[in-house]
Amino acid sequence: MSMFCYQCEQTAGGIGCTKVGVCGKNEDIASLQDTLLFGLKGIAAYAHHARELGARSEEVDAFVHDALFFTLTNVNFSLEKHIEMVLKCGEINLKVMELLDKAHVAHFGSPVPTEVFTGFKEGFGILVTGHDLLDLEELLKQTEGTGINIYTHGEMLPAHAYPELKKYKHLVGNYGTAWQNQRTEFEAFPGAILVTTNCVMPLTANQTYGDRIFTRSVTGLQGGNHIADRNFSDLIAKAQSLPSLPAKAGAYTLTTGFHHNAILGLADKIVEAVKNGKIKRFFLIGGCDGAKPGRNYYTELAEKIPQDCVILTVACGKYRFNHLDFGTIDGIPRLIDLGQCNNAYSGIQVAIALAKVFNCGVNDLPLSFILSWFEQKAVAILLTLLHLGVKNIRLGPSAPAFVTPGVFKVLSDNFGLQPITTPDEDLKAILG
Known part of the structure; x- marks a missing residue:
């Protein structure tokens, strides 16, 4: 990503400028600006779909303008100010996901679990x-x-x-x-x-x-x-x-449609199963998939999760394991597909609802986040979770290339953000 450097008045990374954004004087600032730009791209994608359905938000539009202007001027080199801005990006992404969710439900109806x-x-x-x-x-x-x-x-x-x-x-x-x-x-x-x-x-x-x-x-x-x-x-x-397709049986059946409205309809059963010890923990395993080696981690992790745990999944990362049969716990599916990447909003709503029922914070719930990242919407969703104060998220298959060690340390120190290791090591750490 090319940026203009106001220190040397050249394209960042070109002759006379050794590092992106600020002539090498603060690569962490450049990293946060890149993170903000990727997050904005995610917001723009969701806002585009919402607008096509007739839904717009002045607050979302205004933030896009302000945030882009923030990266353009480059006058404030405060690390804290940039962290504040990327967390604000997460807040706005939550609002645009809500906007799109409501537009989808209003136009297409509320999703129902479907084979x-x-x-x-x-x-x-x-x-x-x-x-x-x-x-x-x-x-x-x-x-x-x-x-x-x-x-x-x-x-x-x-x-x-x-x-x-x-x-x-x-x-x-x-x-x-x-x-x-x-x-x-x-x-x-x-x-x-x-x-x-x-x-x-x-x-x-x-x-x-x-x-x-x-x-x-x-x-x-x-x-x-x-x-x-x-x-x-x-x-x-x-x-x-083109030739007609021949009739052919599928190798398996997929199940989708667990919008938060559908899951909250099972709330009483889920709460009872948790209180009775039949459900010990929830794992949200989702995000954007890719071809980079190491993504088989997510398949292995899902397969090794104990039978008394429920897996929530969202976005295309689910294709690593959604063809597998995970069974049920008292009629509650052990694999719950929330939907598209924007339906991460449903996962957030379920977590908030459970926290209210158990009278605790989201971080106190038996809930672990293991995310795969690749592109802009995955970045925006990660920023939303950080904005909400969700801690101890595991991220893989590796840290984003645009996140410097300094920025990752700040996120690790403040939010417990950590890279994935191996399925066995991570499960041992999570389950004790």
């Missing part, structure tokens, strides 16, 4: 990936009665749980996993493909699906096709020109 088919139904097929539920709804309307079946991919999986989307019978299932597996999975999918938001892998010379992949809105892909509005006629025509 999702993972095979193929006979007929033409379109695979939809990304995060934009409004794009999916419009595509479902335009393909109704055409013989085209719609499949979700990646963070579109939770769409199956919304009443106003699941009512379409040709929304038939989920295909594939997380974004970093797109090249292999898109190559193998025989139908047309729609990418509604970011998390799209560039095409390479080895990919042959360039003529059948379409992008929407601000998303683009060199070598693909772009749809500026929500007229999906070209996409539909492409799907109908």
Whole structure:
């Protein structure tokens, strides 16, 4: 990321400037500014989706302006002031996640726990990936009665749980996993493909699906096709020109749709199970997935978590383990998929509700956060948890490259933020 350095009046990192932002005089300030910019990108993504549904917040918009101006001027080199600003970013991200959650529920209904088919139904097929539920709804309307079946991919999986989307019978299932597996999975999918938001892998010379992949809105892909509005006629025509998908059973069934409204409906059972000692601890394992070695940690951790514990998960990190059968505790699923990355808001609401029931702080609950990070929205969510004072979060597979050792130490000293180690070591530390 290039920044202008006001100390030497050059592009940071260029000739005469040895370190990003402030000529090497304070790399921690530059690190915090990078963190703020990544957090702002996450906020902007959520605000974009909310605005498409008619929801806006003057407070959120104003913060984006103020925070960008803060990084531009570079006049205040106080470490404390920059930490205050990144925590404010977390506060605003909480508000924009709430804004988007309410907009989703108002438009699509409140999600309900739903089992999702993972095979193929006979007929033409379109695979939809990304995060934009409004794009999916419009595509479902335009393909109704055409013989085209719609499949979700990646963070579109939770769409199956919304009443106003699941009512379409040709929304038939989920295909594939997380974004970093797109090249292999898109190559193998025989139908047309729609990418509604970011998390799209560039095409390479080895990919042959360039003529059948379409992008929407601000998303683009060199070598693909772009749809500026929500007229999906070209996409539909492409799907109908391709071979029909054969009927094929799925290797497993996925379950999604545990919005906080649904979980709080189980609150009495959950509280009773905790008081009776049948549920000893909750683990929130989620975040943004990636291809970097070490991410198998999250699969191993989920598999090794004791049978008297419940796993909450959110975002595409769940694809590391959401195909596994974790069973139930007195009818309560041991794996609870909260939904898309923005549905981290549901996890926060569940934690707050449990803290009220047990008359304690969130940090006093039998609840552990183990997060995977990769891109901007994951950074924004981490800042939200820090803003809320959540402590002892474990983060992996490694610390973000833009976070200096000095900044990480500040976060570690004040919030107990720590890197993951091994599943066995971390479980031993958490469970005692």
